[in-house]
Amino acid sequence: MREINYLQGIREGLHYVLEHDPTTLLFGQDVGAFGGAFKLTEGLQEAFGIERVFDTPICESAMLGCAIGMATQGMRPIVEMQFSDFITTALHQLLNNAGTRHYRTGNAVPMVIRAPSGGGSGGGPFHSEELEAFFCHMPGVKVVYPAFPSDARGLMLSAVADPNPVVYMENKTIYRAVKERVSDPFEPLPIGKARVCHEGMDAVVIAYGAMVHEALRAAGELQASDGYEVMVLDLRSLKPYDLDTILSAVSATGRALVVSEGWRTCGFAAEICAAITESAFHLLDAPVRRLTAPDTPVPFSTTLEARYRPNATTIADAVRQLIEF
């Protein structure tokens, strides 16, 4: 066992697929010799050469178009969006070109888009966005969002092996903050499997990405201050999401809070709330609640951004209200 952080987990996943699958390629802006804006891809070009790990001009649409072209000719490209916010200039390539292709033509498009997401570190409106709702809305696209280093490694293997376009969301705020003791070697983690990462019977907090860690802190706080035992469910995959495990958690607790740092209206949390209400209304002891970012641009200042993002305190408050309903 050795300890690695979340960023290293992603890097080890990338290293593994580049080493074991000669059809894989990694490209994006500044990912080569420079090692990426977050130094996540450091050493990969050195290890696998400039033909397989390379820098591109600033052209998100051409990058995704190129990946589609490669993916349909026997390669497995991995494209880094330097910040997930920038994919908005290329959404048509994902929604219309990659996402529709198998349905229309029967041709598989195995490609991975790495999307460094989320706020909390002063990125402001254009370097902090959490766009999973956009991605999950697209037919033909899969979305994963690991919260732990081990899951980051395992999901990278599965995302790259999947014959469909997969958006691999990764949270920038926890790149170095979240650490875990991991064992080697590691296995692919199947897409679509959630994990209970904290047991509890009084309520369940359903989260993903950085919010899993806020939820875990909230669970600890609730245990210490109120004696509540709160389950935390880490979704890990957003499309497809693990409805069976969600419903088991709701069945066990009767009270569910869905947490997302994405926007509220039509956000991913709304989808989970709707799914629970549709399938498990009879199991609920309180209305399903969601805690999300408000419908504002991501603000810059520490005061505004702290208010903007859900955190352990606001999650704990929401859980108390849910339990005391």
Next chain:
Amino acid sequence: MWTLETVQKVAAVDPAVWRAILRLMVLARKVDEQIIKLCHQGRIHGSSFTGIGQEAISTAAAIASQPQDLFGPCIRNLALHLGRGETPLGIMRQVLARSEGATGGRDGNIHHGRLENGVYAMISHLGAMISVVAGGVMAKRRQGIQSVGVAFVGDGTTSTGDFHEALNFAAVFDIPILVIIENNHYAYSTPTTGQYRCRRLIDRAVGYGIDGISADGNNAAEMYVTVSEIMEDIRVNPRPVLLEAETMRMRGHGEHDNFKYVPEELLLLYRRRDPINLSVRAMASAKLMNAEEFAALETEIEAEVAAAARQALSEQEPAADTLLRGVYADA
């Protein structure tokens, strides 16, 4: 443009190639005419989009290509599909949304292509396919295959960000891709004067550090000589090239469009410059084909196309309960 050198090169084209060019153009024309007929008979769901008047451009690229080459056709490239192996029956099935067509009724009219023919199915977002073809060629080159890409765009596409991103991308990576601008004077109803201010669209090539070449898009022989020279050159000296082929869209944007905004004189001018008629005349004067032989060719192709339409009309659209199938490839 016609120079003595071009004339000599055209004269040197193998008669068998000449005949193949003419046959493919006539085939595309007849299939398009059949589509128009079906559309106006109300047998096609939605509108129909044809390439009448622009057949020489796609034909030249298809005939000049090698099996390992990749293509990104756009709206008016029926001849490309047919020249790369799609059949008239396949086209009829596609436009009639039959389950046996290239997209099995999942997509209509022009949004099809078969990877086994090296042809990518387009999307409607103009310019988006240039980088796809570029990426496909990059992949093939990494696999040691001497592939060349050809992406077709219209004059309107050149205004998009995707056009710029993809050409710059291809230039930076020296990707062997020929981007053919079919300048047919109108993007839907917008004339070129409302689309750009440069004198010629190939002037933009300078900005990408690549070569820009003009050709007469209605002259099949000139197109063939030009395209085959570029394709063979970039096959061994990989780099993108921009080619502007001047032509004219002889119908509306689609069959729903009466194209009253196009001056009659312009259509008249291009009716005299019909690519098929020009080729037939050139071949007649070179004693490669006489009027009777051409009439026989037309009759033969008309029969083939009519049979394809009859066959496709007798088939079914996909069953409604297949709606949910195939959104994802099976892992």
